[in-house]
Amino acid sequence: MSRLNIELPGLSLKNPVMPASGCFGFGQEFSQLYDLNKLGAIMIKATTLEPRFGNPTPRVAETAAGMLNAIGLQNPGLEGVLMNELPWLEQFDVPIIANVAGSEMDDYVEVAKEISQASNVRALELNISCPNVKKGGIAFGTIPEVAAELTKQVKDVSSVPVYVKLSPNVADIVGMAQAVEEAGADGLTMINTLLGMRLDLKTGKPILANQSGGLSGPAIKPVAIRMIHDVSQKVKIPIIGMGGIESVDDIIEYFYAGASAIAVGTLNFSDPFICPRLIEELPRKLDELQVSHISELVGRSWKTYAG
Amino acid sequence: MSRLNIELPGLSLKNPVMPASGCFGFGQEFSQLYDLNKLGAIMIKATTLEPRFGNPTPRVAETAAGMLNAIGLQNPGLEGVLMNELPWLEQFDVPIIANVAGSEMDDYVEVAKEISQASNVRALELNISCPNVKKGGIAFGTIPEVAAELTKQVKDVSSVPVYVKLSPNVADIVGMAQAVEEAGADGLTMINTLLGMRLDLKTGKPILANQSGGLSGPAIKPVAIRMIHDVSQKVKIPIIGMGGIESVDDIIEYFYAGASAIAVGTLNFSDPFICPRLIEELPRKLDELQVSHISELVGRSWKTYAG
Amino acid sequence: MIQQEIMRVISQQEIARNIYELTLEGTMVKQMNQPGQFVHIRTNPGLDPLLRRPISIAAIDQTKQQFTVIYRAEGKGTNLLAQQTENSQLNVLGPLGNGFPLNEFHPGETAILVGGGIGVPPLYELATQLHKQGVKTIHVLGFQTKEVVFYEQEFAEFGETFVATVDGSHGTKGFVTDVIEKEQLDFDGLFACGPTPMLNALQQRYKDRKGFLSMEQRMGCGIGACFACVCHVNEPVNGKDYVKVCSDGPVFPIGRVVLT
Amino acid sequence: MIQQEIMRVISQQEIARNIYELTLEGTMVKQMNQPGQFVHIRTNPGLDPLLRRPISIAAIDQTKQQFTVIYRAEGKGTNLLAQQTENSQLNVLGPLGNGFPLNEFHPGETAILVGGGIGVPPLYELATQLHKQGVKTIHVLGFQTKEVVFYEQEFAEFGETFVATVDGSHGTKGFVTDVIEKEQLDFDGLFACGPTPMLNALQQRYKDRKGFLSMEQRMGCGIGACFACVCHVNEPVNGKDYVKVCSDGPVFPIGRVVLT
Ligand SMILES: Cc1cc2nc3c(=O)[nH]c(=O)nc-3n(C[C@H](O)[C@H](O)[C@H](O)COP(=O)(O)OP(=O)(O)OC[C@H]3O[C@@H](n4cnc5c(N)ncnc54)[C@H](O)[C@@H]3O)c2cc1C
C-alpha cells in the first residue's frame, strides 16, 4: 500500500517526485544512472515547433546557492521529439509531462495539439514563463490576459490536461494563477526561474552570452514557497511545486505550502541521483511526521486542522 | 587623493560603501564596534510618522544564502528620530540618508518634510517597497502611477534630494524606474527584498509570525544585478545598489552593472565589521583592475568602451 | 567591548545524545565578565548557513583564556559546529548581551537555578560565580529524556540537584515546576533559562519574587541593530514598550517581559 | 558506467603557483579507460558553491585504484578543493565524456601533444598510454609565466618537451604555435588541450591533419542532459548541428567544432 501515490489531472503518479523540465533532457542520459521507472513522472525539455539551437555559450553561471541559465530552449523540435524522444521513453512506465514553448501563440497551439496525442504524454506543461527567449515567452508569462488567452487556445486543442507553468517575475502571482485557472488550466506548475544576471569580474561583461538568464536553485526556494502558499489558497487546481528542492525536508515544505507534487531541477546537476534518493527517503520522513499518506500534508501551512 | 569619493545628488561620499536601511539601526550599536566616520554614508532604519512596534516575533528566518525578515518597520517614530537618533549621529562627519515609510501618502509626505530638515540628513530614501507592512507599502512599490505620485508629493516638500527605493517584486522594473524619474526622483536605490516564506517543518506553519517576509542576502544578488543593469541604461539618475553584497568583488560587479554607490545590508549580521573592511580592501582591488577611480567602473557592463 | 575573533577549538565532545561541549580559546575571554552572556558563532566561513548562531557561555576560564559552550546539534548550523575538531578555527562575535546580575544576592542566601534543556548551560557558570560569592544554589534541571541529560554531576558538586524528565526516564517525571512544588523547595530568589513555556510558568508563579529569566529569540545581528529579537514589556522601560533580547537581555528581571 | 562516489583524498600538493596535484582513490577508477575523460567534483557538500567543477583526469593508477588531477585554484570551488587534505572525502561524478582516441595512432608514429596552462594535465595520461602502445610523443606546453609551469620533467621522460611562456620567463617566449613553427616539429598527428584561442589557432593551421582537440565549456550537468555546453559543428554529426562538450566530447577530431 503506497503512501506516496498521487492522482492529478491526467497523471497517476507512483510518487510525487519528478525531474523539472530542462534539467533532465529527454531522459536518456539519466537512464544510464538509474532506472527511470522509479520516477513519479518526467517533465521533458521544452519542445518548440521547429528545432532550436538556443543561445550562444556560456549558457550557465553560478550564483550563491543557485545558478543562472540561458539555454534558450534548445531542442530537436516537435518532429524530433515525436519521432525519437517520446518513442524511446515508451519503454518506461512513467507518465511524461511535455513542456511546450514557442514564440507565437500559434506555435504553442500547434505543438500542444500534436504532442498531446503521443501515447505516453499524459499532460502538457505550458511554458509561458521562460525568460530566455526574447520574443513572446516573457510577455506571455507576465500579462494575465495574454496568459489566459494562450491557455484557452491550448486547452481547445489538447488531448490531455494542461498545466500552466507560472513565472515568478510578476507583482501579482495570485492574479496570474486565477486568470489561467479561469481560462481552463487543469493545474499549475510553479515556479519557473527568476530573471538574473552575473557579470564577469575581468571583462565587466555579463557571464552569459545572452546577458541575463533564469535564476534557479535553493536561492529561490523561499520565493516559490511564498507564491505556492498564496496561490494554493486561491485556486482549486493542483500545483506541482519546484524551485531549489534538495532534500525531503524541502519536499515537505512544498507540500505544507500547498503543492500536490514536486519537481527537482537544478539539484540534478549537483547530485544526479537526487530523485531516486528523495523517493527512497520520503517514507521514513512520513513516519517521523506520523503521517500515513503524503497527501495529508498538502496546504498544512494555511489549512486549519485539529492541533 | 581619494580614489573612492563619489558625488551624488545631496551626497558627498568619501567612499561608496554604506550600511543599508534596517540593518544598522540608527548607528549606535555599530559605533561600539568601529568608527562610523569611516562610512560613506548611513542609511538609517525606516522612520514612520508614529512609533511602531512592528510585527510579532519570530521576525527572521534563514534561507539558502539569504534570510527573510518581517521586522515590520519598528522604529521610534518621526519625533523620536528627530529628537534622539539624528542628534546623536551629528557627532559623525557622515551624511545620513533617511529612509521614509508610511501607510498613507500623507504619512510619507509629513515624515519627508520634517526629517529632510534635520541638519545631517542629506537625502531621503523613499521606502515604497517594504513588503512587511500590509497597508500601502507594497502597492506603492508595484504600481508605477502610485509610485510616481508619491515621489512627486514627497519631492514637493523635501529639503533634500529624494532617492526612491525600488521593489524587485515587479514584472517591469524599468517602467517603474522611469515613472519615478519622471516624477522627479533624484536617484534610485535598489533593490529592496523579494517576497518570500519559509515553513516550520514541525508545525507546518510559517516560521515568521507575519507569515511572509523579505528575502535578502547573496541569494538575491543576481536579481539586483540584472535590474540595475537594465535600469541604469534607461534612466539618467544615479543608482545606489544593494542586495547580498559580501565582498569587494561584489561591489565591483554592482558598479559594472550601473550602480554609483552601494549599500550592505544582511552581511552586517554575518560580519559586523564588513563595511570598514570593504572600504579598506577597495583600493587594492582598483589596483588589480588598473583603475584610478572607482567611478570609472560605473556601467561597464553595457557601456561601449575601448577594448 | 564586543569583539569578533577567530578562536581556536581546544576540545569538543558529545556529552549526551546530540549535546556537545565545545571549548574555545582567545583574547575575547577577557571581556567575559557575567554569566548569562552569549556568543554569536559563525558555523561556516561561507554563505551556507549565512547567519550566526547565538549560544550561551557555559563556563569561563580566565587563566587559560578559554570558555565553554554546550549546545544541541539540531539544524544546519549546529550540526556544522559539531563537526569542528581540535585546532579548528571559529569566527566568534562576543561577548554579547547582559547576563545574570550577581550583586542581587548576598552571601548566605539561597538561589534556585532552573534550567530546561539547552537552557541549562549558562546556569553552570552562574552557579560557579554565585558560589564564589557565598551564595547557596539549588538546581532544578528539566530534560526531555534520559539520553539528553547532561551536567547533573557538575551541578551536584555545587548543591542539591534535581532532574526532571518529560518521559520520566530519569529523575522526576514531569516539568521543573512539578519538582519545585513536589520538593517544596525554599529559596531567596530564582534564576532560570529554558523554553518560553517554562519561563512563562515560572513567571506566573513567582512574579513577586526576586528572579531573573534568560530568554531566547531568533536573531539577526545579535547586537541590537536589527530589531529581530524584540519582546513586549509589561511596563515601559526607559520610555520604550519593548526590549531587545540580544542587547537588553537575554536576562531580564522576572515579570518584565510579556511571555506567551 | 558513470558513477557518483565519495572518494578518499590520498594526497594533495601545490606543484606550481596555485597549481595543485590531487590524488583520489575509489572504485570509480576501474571505469577510467581513456585519457582525456574528466570528472565532475563537488567541492563542498553544502550549497556554496552549488555546481560541480569539471576537471580532467591527469593520471590513472589501476593497481592502486587511484587517479590524479591537476588544477588551478582560481575561483570559489577550486580554492575549496585546494583546502582538502589527506583522507578528506570528495564527492566525484565520473568518469565523464569521451577522451582521446588511442587507436588512431600506430606503433612507430609520432604524435605531438600541445597543452596550454590547465589544458596540460590530460595530456600526461595520454602520453603514458601512447607510449604503452609504441607511439612516440613530442610535447609542447604553453604557460603564462615561469611560476605556473608544471610537469615539464614528467613529460620530458616520454620525449622531447618544449615550453613556451607568454612573458618569456621560461622556455621560448610566445605561444605554443610559435614553438611548433620555430622548431619545425614534424608529426603524424596532433593532440591538444587548452584555451579556445589556442585550439582555434591549431585548428586553422592543421585542419587537414590527423588531430584531436579537447575543449572547455561552462557546464551544468556534465552528462549531456542540460544543453549548457553545446558547440556548433562545421558539418552535421548524426543529423545534429551541434555537439555537447560534456558527453560528445570533450575531445573532438580537429575541424569538427566551430571555434571562435
Ligand atoms: C541568547 C541565546 C542563547 C542560546 N544559548 C544556547 C545554548 O547555550 N545552547 C544551545 O544549544 N542553544 C542555545 N540557543 C539556541 C540556539 O541558538 C539554537 O538552537 C540555534 O541557533 C539553532 O541553530 P541550528 O543551526 O541548529 O538550526 P537551524 O534550524 O538551521 O536554524 C535556522 C535559524 O533559526 C535560528 N534558530 C533556530 N532555533 C533557534 C532558537 N531556539 N533560538 C534562537 N534562534 C534559533 C538559528 O539561529 C538560525 O538563524 C540560544 C539562543 C539564544 C537566543
Ligand SMILES: Cc1cc2nc3c(=O)[nH]c(=O)nc-3n(C[C@H](O)[C@H](O)[C@H](O)COP(=O)(O)OP(=O)(O)OC[C@H]3O[C@@H](n4cnc5c(N)ncnc54)[C@H](O)[C@@H]3O)c2cc1C
Ligand atoms: C572538460 C573540462 C576539463 C577541465 N579540466 C581542467 C583541469 O584538468 N584542470 C583545471 O585546472 N581546470 C580544468 N578545467 C577548467 C575548470 O573546470 C575551471 O577552472 C573551474 O571550473 C573553475 O572553477 P572555480 O571554482 O575556480 O571558478 P568559479 O569562478 O567559482 O566558477 C564559477 C562557475 O564557472 C565555471 N567555470 C569557470 N571557469 C571555467 C572554465 N574555464 N571551464 C569550465 N567552467 C568554468 C565553474 O565550473 C563554475 O560553474 C576543465 C574544464 C572542462 C570543461
Ligand SMILES: Cc1cc2nc3c(=O)[nH]c(=O)nc-3n(C[C@H](O)[C@H](O)[C@H](O)COP(=O)(O)O)c2cc1C
Ligand atoms: C538548465 C535549465 C534549463 C531549464 N529549461 C527549462 C525548460 O526548457 N522549460 C521550462 O519550463 N523550465 C526550464 N527550466 C526551469 C526549471 O524547470 C525549474 O522551473 C526551475 O529551474 C526551478 O527549479 P530548480 O530550482 O529546482 O531548478 C530550466 C532550468 C534550468 C536550470
Ligand SMILES: Cc1cc2nc3c(=O)[nH]c(=O)nc-3n(C[C@H](O)[C@H](O)[C@H](O)COP(=O)(O)O)c2cc1C
Ligand atoms: C532585517 C532587515 C531590515 C530591513 N529594514 C529595512 C527598512 O526599514 N527599510 C528599507 O528600505 N529596507 C529595509 N531592509 C532592506 C535592506 O535595506 C536591503 O534593501 C535589502 O536587505 C537587500 O540588501 P542585502 O541583501 O544586503 O540585505 C531591511 C533588510 C533587513 C535584512
Ligand code: FES
Ligand atoms: S538580533 Fe538584531 S536587534 Fe537583536
Ligand code: FES
Ligand atoms: S553540461 Fe549539461 S549537457 Fe553538457
